[in-house]
Amino acid sequence: MSKQFDVIVIGGGPGGYIGAIRAAQLGFNVACIDEWKNAKGGPALGGTCTNVGCIPSKALLQSSEHFEQAGHHFADHGINVSGLSLDVAKMVARKDTVVKQNNDGIVYLFKKNKVTFFHGRGSFVAAKDNLYEIKVAGTVEETISGKHVVIATGSNARALPGTPFDEANILSNDGALRIGAVPKKLGLIGSGVIGLEMGSVWRRLGAEVTVLEGLPTFLGAVDQQIAKEAHKAFVKQGLKIELGVKVGEIKSGKKGVSVAYTNAKGEAVSLDVDKLIISIGRVANTIGLAADAVGLALDERGAIVVDGDCKTNLPNVWAVGDVVRGPMLAHKAEEEGVAVAERIAGQHGHVNFNTIPWVIYTNPEIAWVGQTEEQLKAAGRAYKAGTFPFMANGRARALGDTTGMVKMLADAVTDEILGVHIVGPMASELIAECVVAMEFRASSEDIARICHAHPSLSEATKEAALAVDKRTLNF
Numbered sequence: 001m002s003k004q005f006d007v008i009v010i011g012g013g014p015g016g017y018i019g020a021i022r023a024a025q026l027g028f029n030v031a032c033i034d035e036w037k038n039a040k041g042g043p044a045l046g047g048t049c050t051n052v053g054c055i056p057s058k059a060l061l062q063s064s065e066h067f068e069q070a071g072h073h074f075a076d077h078g079i080n081v082s083g084l085s086l087d088v089a090k091m092v093a094r095k096d097t098v099v100k101q102n103n104d105g106i107v108y109l110f111k112k113n114k115v116t117f118f119h120g121r122g123s124f125v126a127a128k129d130n131l132y133e134i135k136v137a138g139t140v141e142e143t144i145s146g147k148h149v150v151i152a153t154g155s156n157a158r159a160l161p162g163t164p165f166d167e168a169n170i171l172s173n174d175g176a177l178r179i180g181a182v183p184k185k186l187g188l189i190g191s192g193v194i195g196l197e198m199g200s201v202w203r204r205l206g207a208e209v210t211v212l213e214g215l216p217t218f219l220g221a222v223d224q225q226i227a228k229e230a231h232k233a234f235v236k237q238g239l240k241i242e243l244g245v246k247v248g249e250i251k252s253g254k255k256g257v258s259v260a261y262t263n264a265k266g267e268a269v270s271l272d273v274d275k276l277i278i279s280i281g282r283v284a285n286t287i288g289l290a291a292d293a294v295g296l297a298l299d300e301r302g303a304i305v306v307d308g309d310c311k312t313n314l315p316n317v318w319a320v321g322d323v324v325r326g327p328m329l330a331h332k333a334e335e336e337g338v339a340v341a342e343r344i345a346g347q348h349g350h351v352n353f354n355t356i357p358w359v360i361y362t363n364p365e366i367a368w369v370g371q372t373e374e375q376l377k378a379a380g381r382a383y384k385a386g387t388f389p390f391m392a393n394g395r396a397r398a399l400g401d402t403t404g405m406v407k408m409l410a411d412a413v414t415d416e417i418l419g420v421h422i423v424g425p426m427a428s429e430l431i432a433e434c435v436v437a438m439e440f441r442a443s444s445e446d447i448a449r450i451c452h453a454h455p456s457l458s459e460a461t462k463e464a465a466l467a468v469d470k471r472t473l474n475f
């Protein structure tokens, strides 16, 4: 008789492990299967986010920012540094320690919540007697069964056709996070979120970085006033960004990588680099899931088809996170995991896609929630805009970090906040207030009338709200 569970979660990334914990909190007998292996072949819970995504990238962004500050900005504060040197191996080892702390944290949380963990690949075998049989292929092979199955198998980096990742010269996010020595020249294809975050890390550490972007617009999904400000800052820092290119043949050899491309003027150019990171988006991962065994429907891009409640075409089979439609973000995956667990329990879990924040952890940071000015214009919505520059914010001046602004967009008639867009210091933290405001359907006047601590960067948000009504106090 196979082990039987109320809920089997396949995938232990943010969607899966958080969903498993919530289901256990709600009284279900829960199993979570995850196949990720650490360098020693042991389990490493947390998925892409913990192992090769959010957490390690933020660790390297922090370390490289310290290096940049010590090398270029401490002197402004009267702190003179001499003999500054870089130990990349130690920096990468620190990043690995941070990852391990997060892996171990999830093991602890599973024990605390009595989630049974299986290390191995989970795949559908059959559906029988209102139960799904799932094979777990790990160091041992066994079959378990469950009434509900939540699929949270995440995504993989998209390769360029004909250019597979070798993780030595041609790198996905995985290889990009464990380069052993600073490359003299680094190329990136795609100036999206990974391109800018990873490009920033290695530029700060001393690489000459060139980013090749296919689209003619920089950060097309971002409010363009904000994107332009960010572009200006990145170029000033020394990031070379070429827009509107068409990438051709890529040759990799002992001496490095050569990328042939056509630039925006139509000229044939070649870029020679030591390493090339390809960051052109990610694809949903259903490899090894044996979706066919039970007739699980996938769309034309290989993502699992779900409705607004994360229900698949099969009864009691749900899917969350990167493997389904919507933004590929850890917090979106987590919210869906929680909502599904609550729906299984007969509750009304919900995810508000209009208030999912986005953050790009560069310097300046870029963060936003809600609609951009371009989207409001396209929708024909009448709106008011207010901006406030960090240049006029006392805390930003004290920090020595005055790049950027807060921009607030509100309905022209009701004054409801429709979007907030920030480029500048700690944008990742400032956006939280704006998400709360939008969840409560606040008006810009509400934010303008709330007391914000002085001196703080959050005063720039209040001032942007005042600017919507053309009554900033400090600008």
Ligand code: FAD
Pocket (backbone or CB within 6 Å): 010, 011, 012, 013, 014, 015, 016, 033, 034, 035, 036, 046, 047, 048, 049, 050, 052, 053, 054, 055, 057, 120, 121, 122, 123, 152, 153, 154, 155, 173, 194, 285, 287, 288, 289, 320, 321, 322, 323, 327, 328, 329, 330, 331, 332, 333, 361
């Ligand atoms: P994943 O985290 O991909 O987890 C899926 C898990 O399922 C993996 O452990 C995988 O091994 C396992 N699995 C797959 N198939 C099977 C199977 N058949 N059996 C058993 N196990 C299986 N998002 C943010 O919100 N903020 C960030 O700062 C951020 N930074 C990022 C930086 C980088 C470099 C990258 C690549 C991504 C980043 N993301 C970030 C995106 C974020 O990592 C993903 O959105 C998030 O991890 C998705 O969670 P998930 O649970 O859907 O899938």
Ligand code: NAI
Pocket (backbone or CB within 6 Å): 160, 189, 190, 191, 192, 193, 194, 195, 197, 212, 213, 214, 215, 245, 247, 278, 279, 280, 281, 282, 327, 328, 329, 358, 359, 360, 361
């Ligand atoms: P992305 O979708 O952010 O950016 C990909 C970029 O590559 C786009 O600008 C696209 O126009 C460009 N591109 C696509 N094909 C191309 C080609 N053939 N030639 C040149 N350019 C091309 O994808 P990215 O950066 O790979 O990241 C994947 C996802 O991971 C993100 O969308 C995001 O969901 C998640 N992520 C989130 C982070 C965060 O929240 N801070 C950090 C890193 C990743």
